[in-house]
Amino acid sequence: MNRFMLLPVTVLTVITASAQSTTGLPAIPAEAQKVARSVRPEAIEAHMRYLADDKLEGRKPGTKGFELAAQYVEKQFKQLGFLPAGQKGTYRQAVPLRRAQVREEASSMVFIQDGKEQPLTYGKNFILTPNFGQAISDVSAPVVFVGFGVSAPELGYDDYKGIDVSGKIVACFNGAPATFPSNQRAYTGSTKAEVAASRGAVGLITFSLPTDVRARIESNSPRNRQPIYRWTDTKGQAQRTFPQLKVIASLGDSTARSIFTGASKAFEEARKAANQSQPQAFPLTISVRAHTHTDLSDGLVGENLVGLLPGSDPKLKDEYVVYVSHLDHLGITKPVKGASTPGVDAPGDSINNGAHDNASGVAINLETARLFSSLPKAPRRSILFVAVTGEEMGLLGSDYFASNPTVPKDKIVANLCLDMPFFFHPLLDIVPYGSEHSSMKGAVDAAAQFVGVTIAKDPIPEQAVFMRSDHFSFVRQGIPAIYIKSGSTTGDDRDGTKLNLDWRATVYHTPKDDMNQPFDWTAAARHVQLQFLIGYLTAQNTDRPVWNQNDFFGTKFSASTATKLK
Known part of the structure; x- marks a missing residue:
């Protein structure tokens, strides 16, 4: 046959x-x-x-x-x-793109606790996300832990309820509550930067739960250190970015555990609450000083192909x-x-x-x-x-x-x-x-x-x-x-x-x-x-x-x- x-x-x-x-x-x-x-x-x-x-x-x-x-x-x-349905009577639609990559040797992050500074090592302790808003970004602010960093009142869950994070750096676990339906869980787990920015935060730090080995920077360091692209609008503004967040960082597992030193809850308590899908938020005893140097470049134009019946x-x-x-x-x-x-x-x-x-x-x-x-x-x-x-x-x-x-x-x-x-x-x-x-x-x-x-x-x-x-x-x-x-x-x-x-x-x-x-x-x-x-x-x-x-x-x-x- x-x-x-x-x-x-x-x-x-x-x-x-x-x-x-x-x-x-x-x-x-x-x-x-x-x-x-x-x-x-x-x-x-x-x-x-x-x-x-x-x-x-x-x-x-x-x-x-x-x-x-x-x-x-x-x-x-x-x-x-099929008729051309792109731009100017063609099948093509131009997609202007901006490339951004952290210049690692010129970037830094420091933990400050009780007046003592602890410099961190790039790629081992932390990885930074490029800042599409400016080539040089500096911030120094206290850190607040906000569970999963999820605000979804419609799902009966809000890590930000009752806490003011304006002017602060928020820290949270990757992912979202396991009690959420899978699609909603995927979405809310992806919007941490958007939510943090909307609440007035000036930075975002994320890290994985111990069981989520795939999300650790130790596992994803090569991929996470690649250039990032965003499309730009007619005014040249990169979209799906949050320039008000002066630092967006991922921490390694042991480094993440250390930020709970002296806090009202230990890392293990926060982990258990997260595994039980309990909203949580409390200030940490550390501040972070971060310097992000981003190399920005335009000029790459992608193209969509559009045909019409x-x-x-x-x-x-x-x-x-x-x-x-x-x-x-x-x-x-x-x-x-x-x-x-x-x-x-x-x-x-x-x-x-x-x-x-x-x-x-x-x-x-x-x-x-x-x-x-x-x-x-x-x-x-x-x-x-x-x-x-x-x-x-x-x-x-x-x-x-x-x-x-x-x-x-x-x-x-x-x-x-x-x-x-x-x-x-x-x-x-x-x-x-x-x-x-x-x-x-x-x-x-x-x-x-x-x-x-x-x-x-x-x-x-x-x-x-x-x-x-x-x-x-x-x-x-x-x-x-x-x-x-x-x-x-x-x-x-x-x-x-x-x-x-x-x-x-x-x-x-x-x-x-x-x-x-x-x-x-x-x-x-x-x-x-x-x-x-x-x-x-x-x-x-x-x-x-x-x-x-x-x-x-x-x-x-x-x-x-x-x-x-x-």
């Missing part, structure tokens, strides 16, 4: 589609069913093989390899009849369903050792091909775009496909587009993201991140039933997946978003969760992520069907998606919009 045949999917869709009208799920018209079945696994593989080829040198923004990838995506848009409804065509996948990867880095065998790069390979991360997502979305172009009539709403830059730098391209879209922001009704969907085994279940937050769940459930996959819970909540890809840039703008990854069911004796975690531990962000991996192309094709059908049903529905009532993210990012659209 041809390895690309989808007979099981085709048979199943015939059965399930007829049942949808009796389950309360959106009906899938015959023409959409026919187009969904026309998916071509070989096209997905061809797209991936080009985008992950060595000649593209890992697709790092600003390089010849990224430009080759961009030209390839443009060519596909043109061939499919105009809608067919006279009114709804002015609204948009946006597909996004990141085109960039890490480029060329230090060589890695490995035998020249399938699944392992040749000795000394230094090209991060990014086959799974994320040539796969771009390839699947390109095939999804082809399905849309194959419809006898375009969907009622317009469809945008955006291949974004700078995801590996911190979701920069998608955040720029979602903040500065090339179409009216209030007309973007939904986002579908694809990034490392994980098709190393048959696709039997999926984890649709975000579906529990909005009315898009109906389209997700209908598409899953048609394709013949079940809905599973997040098998790796500790990975904070909901925060780690480009869909979240749209969530920040109040736009409901869906991000689908494979579940853990493999159909054999393999453990899908273990496969995923092992891949992340050994292949993720290394030159081993190339086309020699055992991809399941039928599973990839099912991802196309899901992407197509969810977006199609969303584009056809007279009602635009809305956040669920009192949803955490809907309330935080889009309260007024959610109320208006219900």
Whole structure:
């Protein structure tokens, strides 16, 4: 049998589609069913093989390899009849970026207690985050411990309640209370700087719980000492930065323990309270003097690629369903050792091909775009496909587009993201991140039933997946978003969760992520069907998606919009 045949999917869709009208799920018209079945696994593989080829040198923004990838995506848009929807009548949207890196030898941190100064060693005791607001940043202030540094009254938790941190440096554990739902936990754990700045703090110091070995600077020192990038607005201001925080530092484990000396609570007491999800805040007996020297540079301009399929409804065509996948990867880095065998790069390979991360997502979305172009009539709403830059730098391209879209922001009704969907085994279940937050769940459930996959819970909540890809840039703008990854069911004796975690531990962000991996192309094709059908049903529905009532993210990012659209 041809390895690309989808007979099981085709048979199943015939059965399930007829049942949808009796389950309360959106009906899938015959023409959409026919187009969904026309998916071509070989096209997905061809797209991936080009985008992950060595000649593209890992697709790092600003390089010849990224430009080759961009030209390839443009060519596909043109061939499919998608119109240019970037800037100045092109498929391109420029994303201005600022680079910042701490000059370590010129930076310092000192603990002061009882009049005695204790200088710290960079890379061992502490690591600083660059300051995008100014090249030279100095601060000297007392330190206040604020638990996890989380303020979430809507979740019944607030470490800042009853304490004034204005003019002080706050210190806190990484992460967020374990009692929070996983997506909310991921979000609140990522907003410490924003919360500290809003409370008037002048600095932020973070450190890991003893059990969170992955977050320690000892484990992440090389990565944490790399340059950081942010996009800049029309006034040249770097975004998602908090220049009022004159120091942002991470401490090593033993150094973190020492700051509790003489405090009203010992480190162990604070740790136990954190493990029990108890809010806490109290002053420490130390002050910190910090000097951060940041080398700042502009000039790097990333580019998003934007293609448009105009809608067919006279009114709804002015609204948009946006597909996004990141085109960039890490480029060329230090060589890695490995035998020249399938699944392992040749000795000394230094090209991060990014086959799974994320040539796969771009390839699947390109095939999804082809399905849309194959419809006898375009969907009622317009469809945008955006291949974004700078995801590996911190979701920069998608955040720029979602903040500065090339179409009216209030007309973007939904986002579908694809990034490392994980098709190393048959696709039997999926984890649709975000579906529990909005009315898009109906389209997700209908598409899953048609394709013949079940809905599973997040098998790796500790990975904070909901925060780690480009869909979240749209969530920040109040736009409901869906991000689908494979579940853990493999159909054999393999453990899908273990496969995923092992891949992340050994292949993720290394030159081993190339086309020699055992991809399941039928599973990839099912991802196309899901992407197509969810977006199609969303584009056809007279009602635009809305956040669920009192949803955490809907309330935080889009309260007024959610109320208006219900």
